[in-house]
Amino acid sequence: SVTEIRSGFTAIKANIQARDPIRTLSILSYPHSLHRVKSSDRCCITHHLFNFYVDKVFKHCKTEDSYVNRKISSIANSFLSVKRKLGQCHEQNKCMCGQESAKKFKQILVNYEGLNVTSAAIKSLGELDILLDWMEKSR
Amino acid sequence: SGELYCSLPNPRNVHFESINMKNVLHWSAPEGIGDGVLYKVKYSVYGVGKWIRKPECRNINSTWCDLSNETSDYEEQYYASVKAFLNGMCSNWTETTRFNPLTDTKIDPPMVSVSSTEKSISIILTAPEKWKRSPEGESVSLLQVYPGLQYNVSVLNKKTKKRWFFSVSNNTLVVPWLEPGTAYCVSAQIYVTTPLLHSGFSKEYCIATLKDKMA
Numbered sequence: 001s002v003t004e005i006r007s008g009f010t011a012i013k014a015n016i017q018a019r020d021p022i023r024t025l026s027i028l029s030y031p032h033s034l035h036r037v038k039s040s041d042r043c044c045i046t047h048h049l050f051n052f053y054v055d056k057v058f059k060h061c062k063t064e065d066s067y068v069n070r071k072i073s074s075i076a077n078s079f080l081s082v083k084r085k086l087g088q089c090h091e092q093n094k095c096m097c098g099q100e101s102a103k104k105f106k107q108i109l110v111n112y113e114g115l116n117v118t119s120a121a122i123k124s125l126g127e128l129d130i131l132l133d134w135m136e137k138s139r
Numbered sequence: 140s141g142e143l144y145c146s147l148p149n150p151r152n153v154h155f156e157s158i159n160m161k162n163v164l165h166w167s168a169p170e171g172i173g174d175g176v177l178y179k180v181k182y183s184v185y186g187v188g189k190w191i192r193k194p195e196c197r198n199i200n201s202t203w204c205d206l207s208n209e210t211s212d213y214e215e216q217y218y219a220s221v222k223a224f225l226n227g228m229c230s231n232w233t234e235t236t237r238f239n240p241l242t243d244t245k246i247d248p249p250m251v252s253v254s255s256t257e258k259s260i261s262i263i264l265t266a267p268e269k270w271k272r273s274p275e276g277e278s279v280s281l282l283q284v285y286p287g288l289q290y291n292v293s294v295l296n297k298k299t300k301k302r303w304f305f306s307v308s309n310n311t312l313v314v315p316w317l318e319p320g321t322a323y324c325v326s327a328q329i330y331v332t333t334p335l336l337h338s339g340f341s342k343e344y345c346i347a348t349l350k351d352k353m354a
Binding site for chain 2: 003018025029126129133134
């Protein structure tokens, strides 16, 4: 599923990122990159971020382009299946949330709520490769 | 330039060309403009609030600028922008799309070295190195950058024209049960699953298996 997310995103990356004119702000990378997250917090942050994208981002990412919309919904479906798996880890206490991950995720929500909902959703979608690069690197 | 309103046409097709994370900004001259145009370049890290000028690419007449040094952290993403000047006139800044060195670079084929016995060929594959600031700088193999890096290897029997393909994760491959005294040609490609990247195939490296001593 992560590979499907990656290929779905690659197909619309230029289109989505072109809709985000704000260069000076990042939802996932500000002020610190995801790459600074401790390995012990990785599962929890990933779990939170998948919930974040499913609950807050995808629903606000409608465009006038039906091809892009189809790609977004297929990415969202892939997110749902990964989210379910992560949920199981969380329930089996294999995905502990420490102070660091809570702080990091709170910052992401602050960044998100600092923009109007559509801009924040499109920017978050345009940053999917930041999430995927981090997930794949830390695998 | 003193002119606030910029009437010169913009530079065109401003984009990064990246090979093994040597990241060079390229552009085309503004439409319909002849010689004498000068350019300046700036870049920014996505999510960080400021544009940074590139002094070595100020008032240049070439249409490229090496930003490898400035974009070497592949955990970040970047924008770059170019402005043109001619006879006191200027253009607007023209930007790239968001550049992600990790996914937007091209990868060279691996280096291939081969040796043979009577009935087998041993192949050693070496992934290219990431661009580095200076020859003395620390070498980082792309294998370290892309943990999922694999090799696709093609082996051709020159006599029968039969070809095999192998996909290997480690960097050595021994091909057994070959014909003695026969020429084989080997070519290899790098393949990364996530993010999806692949190099071209290397040139062919040919070697003959040793003749059968018993024959």
